[in-house]
Amino acid sequence: MSDPIEQPVEKREESKPAETPVPDSSDPTPQEQSSAPKEEPKTDVATPAAPVQESEPAKTEEPKVEKPAYLTKTPALGDLFDRLPSILTTVGHGEMWGVQLKDYNDVPTVNVLIKFLRANEGNLKAAEDQLTKALKWRKEVNPQALAESGKYSAAKYGGLGYLTTYEENGRPLVFTWNIYGAVKDANATFANADEFLQWRAALMELAVQDLKMKDATEVIDYDGEDPYQMYQVHDYLNVKFLRMDPAVRTATKKVIDVFATSYPELLREKYFVNVPAIMGWMFSAMKLFLSRNTTRKFHPISNGANLAREFPAPLIEQLPKVYGGKGPELKENARIVPLTEEPVATKEEAPKESAPAEDAAKEEAPQEAANEGAAKEAQEETPKVEAPKVEAAKEESAKDGAQ
Template identity: 70%
Template sequence: MADQKPVETVLAESQPATQDVAPGSSEQPAEPVATTTATSAEPAANEENIAPTTDEANNATDTDAGTSAAAKPEEQPAYLVKIPALVQFFDKLPALLASTGHGEMWGVPLKDRDDVPTVNVLIKFLRANDGNLPAAEEQLRKALAWRKEMDPLALVSTGKHSKLKFDGLGFVTNYEENGQPLVFTWNIYGAVKDMSATFENLDEFIQWRVALMEVAVQDLKMKDATTVIDYDGEDPYQMYQVHDYLNVKFLRMDPTVRAATKKTIEVFSTAYPELLREKFFVNVPAIMGWMFSAMKLILSRNTTRKFHPISNGVNLAREFPLGIAAQIPTVYGGKGPELSKGARSLALEDDTGVEAKDHAQTAVAKPAETAAPAVPAKDDEPAKEELAKDAPTVTEEATPAAAEVK
């Protein structure tokens, strides 16, 4: 027992030869146990890059990943990669919204590049301008400014439109094909009872026509879109349009109709691009066939390929698959109800009793159409000459929806 060494001595002797000491001294530290503990911990701390702890390794991995991510370019959605001009368009959008003070288009609140409805709106403006970014920007600027001033959504909900002037002239129908809704707008120009009464107040006519268009646009449900449209492919957010010219005479148009037509084209060409899928002109006189050939020379191919003149309205249903054809009104060759019973229209103020007296004298003995002398039965050259005089007007009247395409 006498040879047993104190515990402190045993511990001191068992320390590594590399035990730290005070600088310039050969003596061991006064407290070997504490020194031994601190010394044994130091290599682990000094060698953390060689054998890091689990937490340290995780932290290092996160740091490396962050550095790597920062070094890589930001990944963009496929539609931005495919349409480079769209990226630049979104860069310009905040300034466009600020300059116009309006941020809504067709019921869609315009946001950023991650918002699908906004993406679709900008794609339509790009397509309408064949990818020309400056032109698309300018058109969007004008359209936003126009919507702020006109407030077309309010024209639908609270606008006051004359029954005397617009009753029976415009309808909207929703059909269905393979579960997909198909929106149709119908403009029944032959239903105009008094040209002067309907078209004389230009602002009133435009408000009615815009409101009808907005009803159809709302039915497209663009604000609920979850898929970006294919820039070069099918676009589900487009409508069909039917213009019925039964009993309408194309020659020597009334000046008020000319003015209304010109203004309609001006508004729709700016504010409603790429919303037309197909357009049908029905009950168009056969002699007017040359007009559509002429239109191909002055309008873009993308526009005219959507135009379909049909001399007899009953043949319209033949242009569609059986499922759709069955829903079209019988007067157009389908099996559906007539428009006045199966379609929607704008709410109209019943002013027939009030204003009818004011228009009685002008309406009496005045046909709805603005007719020209009858076309000679054997020789139609004189008629063609008259058509040539009015060709610009005829084209405008027959193509107000051409403006709705581009």
């Protein structure tokens, strides 16, 4: 039996799998690719979009830094505030009428600067100069201390000055009363002009404190009513109108000069009561050379008992009876500057009779008149008017406008 013939076995080529790219060791495996979260595309961290978006709101928030309406309405007021830091640095004192001067966001400060600006009819340079001088005077004299701890001779100043504060619709109505008929010895009272000024300034400071300007919460209208002003009453009962004593003239002139600078726009109305007929003529003459804005605040009344008629009924209940009201007398209810009972040394020679009334008419320098040019007019001679009383009235109105 023959062996079977071996058939050649045909070798089949093994089909090689298609070459697949060898994965780089750094590439993730398919499992890793499926399980790993997809990475967000990288962004340039150094220049994020967020900061760009944050800068845009700054532009839209511009209204928050806009100046208050009272500055835009009165540009000179804003200019005065721009000058304020320099003024305070130069003077080294920042208190005015109990108000610590700050920036235009502080209401009491705004009201103080409005008064100085209004007193100078909006003249920025004049207001700046006056504010600077007023601050210097307060730094040197410290009138607040004069009012709080100063003591003056009762023999010289007793009965001459009073302060009363009433109320109307929740608002204080401040009155200063100057009783010139109470002067016992004109030479003793007025001989020391500096001392007289200090006593008068102390009374004024007490009145300013009662206006409560440092507690203001609303800005006064530059062209409107100002609630931070006081009334003044000058009583000339029993005052003789003779030639003015030189000591009286010197003392009252000093008060005029200081008050005209340091207490602007603080006078609301001024009443001259118990004035003799000659003063009635004097006030008529004053209208010839003083501004209407000044004289409109002056009210001469021949009979002091008629004063109460100038005020509404609720206030009549509080005014002293001697002035037509129903309230207590000044000596019973009013405040005064602290006085002492120390004896007063007087000169041997008999003092000349003076006219405190004429001075009194000059004594308070209402700033308003002074700043409206009344002060200058008051110092000018009027050749056509020969009576010396008119010149006294000029100075009076000049300073009365100042307060």
